[in-house]
Every structure is written in C-alpha cells, then in structure tokens.
Amino acid sequence: MLGILGKKIGMTTYFEENGNAIPCTVIEAGPCNITQIKTKSKDGYDSVQLGFDMIHERKINNPERGRFKKLNIAPLKYLKEMRNFPVENLKEGDKISVDIFQAGDKVKVTGMSKGKGFQGVIKRHNFAGGVRTHGQSDRERAPGSIGASSYPSRVWKGQKMAGRTGGEKVTVRNLKIIKVIPDTNLILIKGAIPGAKTGIIEIYKN
Amino acid sequence: MDKIKLVTAAQEKTDIPKFHVGDTISVSVKVIEGDKERIQQYKGIVMGIKGSGVSKTFRVRKISNGIGVERIFPINSPKIAKIEVLKEGSVRRAKLYYLRNLTGKAATKIKEKKKKKLIEDVLSTDTVTQNNEESR
Numbered sequence: 001m002l003g004i005l006g007k008k009i010g011m012t013t014y015f016e017e018n019g020n021a022i023p024c025t026v027i028e029a030g031p032c033n034i035t036q037i038k039t040k041s042k043d044g045y046d047s048v049q050l051g052f053d054m055i056h057e058r059k060i061n062n063p064e065r066g067r068f069k070k071l072n073i074a075p076l077k078y079l080k081e082m083r084n085f086p087v088e089n090l091k092e093g094d095k096i097s098v099d100i101f102q103a104g105d106k107v108k109v110t111g112m113s114k115g116k117g118f119q120g121v122i123k124r125h126n127f128a129g130g131v132r133t134h135g136q137s138d139r140e141r142a143p144g145s146i147g148a149s150s151y152p153s154r155v156w157k158g159q160k161m162a163g164r165t166g167g168e169k170v171t172v173r174n175l176k177i178i179k180v181i182p183d184t185n186l187i188l189i190k191g192a193i194p195g196a197k198t199g200i201i202e203i204y205k206n
Numbered sequence: 207m208d209k210i211k212l213v214t215a216a217q218e219k220t221d222i223p224k225f226h227v228g229d230t231i232s233v234s235v236k237v238i239e240g241d242k243e244r245i246q247q248y249k250g251i252v253m254g255i256k257g258s259g260v261s262k263t264f265r266v267r268k269i270s271n272g273i274g275v276e277r278i279f280p281i282n283s284p285k286i287a288k289i290e291v292l293k294e295g296s297v298r299r300a301k302l303y304y305l306r307n308l309t310g311k312a313a314t315k316i317k318e319k320k321k322k323k324l325i326e327d328v329l330s331t332d333t334v335t336q337n338n339e340e341s342r
Contacts, residue, residue: 009209013261015217019236019285026210184212 001108003082003204004029004096005052006187008111010197014178014188024178024188029203031097031185033073037087048085050096051076052200078200098180098187105177106206111195115167125160170194174206214260219282225264227252227302228295228316233266233279234288245287248277251316254301267305269314274306294319 006029014024036049055077057065068075071093101107121127121143130139143162147155172193179188193201225231232249250268253276257263262281267274279286295316305313 012210012214012259013280013282014213015260015280015282015284017284018238019283021280021283024213026213028209179213181213184209186209186213188213 111201228297
C-alpha cells in the first residue's frame with residue numbers, strides 16, 4: 001500500500017470556497033527516503049522501509065551511518081516498514097514526497113494514541129457504571145460482577161477491567177484529504193487523527 | 207504553531223472592521239437559494255468573541271418578532287460579505303450572557319460608549335469658566 005511517514009502539527013479550521021468550515025489536522029509528511037526494499041525471494045515477504053526526519057550524523061551509531069552512506073542520503077531518525085508498497089520504477093534511496101496524494105483521496109492514518117495512565121472501566125471500556133440513585137453510595141463507576149460462582153469459579157481470561165489506557169497503536173480509516181501543499185510538505189486531513197502533536201504517524205492511500 | 211500559520215495565513219481576512227463586545231453590528235451574510243445568491247442582513251448586539259486566528263468566532267444576539275435569536279459566525283468565513291459597526295457599546299463583561307434573562311427594552315439597549323474628549327472641546331470649556339469668573 002502506497003504510504004508516507006509524517007508528523008502531526010495540530011488542528012485548525014479550513015474554509016472551502018463555498019464557505020463551509022472544515023475541521024482539519026495539519027500533517028507535515030515526508031519527504032521520505034526508501035532505505036530498504038524487501039522482496040519475497042530474499043526476505044520472505046514484500047515490503048519497503050521508509051526513513052523520515054533528518055538527524056545529525058553524530059546521533060546515530062556506526063552501522064546505521066554506514067547504511068545511509070551506502071544509499072548516499074542524509075541520516076534519518078525514524079525507519080518504518082510498509083507492506084505491499086508498489087515498488088515499480090523505485091529503487092533504494094529514492095524520495096517519496098506528499099505529491100503521491102491528491103485532494104479528495106481517502107487515506108488511512110496510523111499513530112500512537114495519547115497515554116492516559118491507569119483508568120477505570122468507564123473510560124477504558126465504555127462501561128455504563130452503576131445507578132446513581134436507589135441508595136447507592138460507592139457503585140457509580142464500579143464494573144459490576146466479573147464472573148459467576150460455581151462455574152467457572154474463576155475470572156475468565158480477557159475479562160475487561162481497569163488498567164493502563166492509551167499509548168497504543170490506533171488506525172483511523174477513510175479520512176479525506178482536503179489539501180496537499182507540496183512546497184511546504186503539508187497535508188490537510190479532515191477530522192482528527194490519533195496521537196499528540198509532533199507524534200510520528202503513517203499515512204496510507206486507501 | 208508556525209507551520210499551521212502557513213496554511214491559515216491565506217485564509218485570514220484583513221479587511222474586517224474593529225468591533226468589540228457590546229457593539230451593535232450588521233452582518234451581511236451570503237445566502238444561496240438554488241443557484242441564486244443573495245445577501246441577508248443580520249443586525250444585533252455582539253455577545254461575545256471567542257477563539258483566535260483563523261478559527262475566531264463571534265456571537266450576535268437580536269430580538270426577532272419578540273423571540274431572542276443568537277447566531278455564531280466564524281469571522282473569516284467566506285459566507286460573510288461585510289461587517290458594519292452601527293453603534294459602539296460600553297459594557298463591563300466579556301460575554302453578555304445576562305442579556306438572555308432581560309426582557310423588553312432592557313434586552314436590546316446597551317449604554318453607548320462615550321467619545322473621548324477632543325483637546326479643542328476641553329479648551330473651549332476652560333475659556334467659558336474663565337469668562338464666568340471675570341464677570342463676577
């Protein structure tokens with residue numbers, strides 16, 4: 001799947017020519033370099049490794065420095081593999097930039113969601129909680145029963161409970177591209193995307 | 207933040223007149239009916255201004271046929287053809303939500319802003335007092 005790596009910049013309002021105000025996420029996407037092309041015959045599967053965000057040569061280790069030197073490109077901070085990437089006419093070291101997208105395209109965005117710490121079942125699993133009235137004192141956000149007694153006499157594996165929330169990989173599909181600005185490598189996508197500002201995200205063409 | 211400005215700078219209007227909360231303004235809104243476009247006037251008191259940059263909005267309240275109507279306009283919307291300030295008001299709140307609880311004349315009336323005294327006006331009043339003293 002054709003894709004690119006990017007950085008979330010933030011959200012804003014975008015006005016269409018007819019006056020509609022669209023809530024948009026601004027993403028700085030690419031330019032990325034292809035750092036490796038994996039093939040089924042050699043590696044067992046087809047994929048492309050993309051590199052994004054320039055970094056000082058001093059900040060990477062020697063083997064990595066050697067890799068970038070061989071490809072004759074500047075050292076890159078983030079490397080990520082993308083499966084089923086169309087590799088016709090592409091070779092290692094080639095540049096991928098925002099012009100692979102056009103306004104109106106539908107895309108899939110993957111990112112790391114914001115970490116929310118230890119949360120109860122209402123926030124974490126959308127439980128309803130207990131009743132507020134009828135003499136309740138401490139049941140308002142409680143999970144309720146977590147299992148039966150004589151069978152199974154234990155709690156099933158995977159039972160939804162409180163715990164660490166957020167900070168996981170989240171994908172949002174069918175997001176519409178509103179505008180692509182190749183001069184500044186910016187993309188405007190309608191709606192929200194996972195993660196905090198400056199978070200690294202993957203954008204795939206649907 | 208600066209990179210967002212790259213996108214929004216072109217969308218921000220530069221010809222909006224300065225107005226404040228409490229002012230009476232007239233907003234010319236473009237209305238599309240079928241394939242015809244006309245301009246509708248919406249006149250009322252500015253109840254509040256919210257947000258910043260390209261997403262800035264303002265809320266206008268008017269009494270239409272005895273019923274209070276409030277509309278929120280994005281200040282940079284292409285649907286707004288023109289904004290005209292009719293009267294400058296003097297208020298002590300940033301948001302005039304108290305207008306909702308007022309009825310009758312009080313609901314539409316706001317103290318007008320006093321114009322700053324010009325130097326010439328001050329001088330002329332001084333000469334008047336001097337003349338009075340001399341005549342005594």
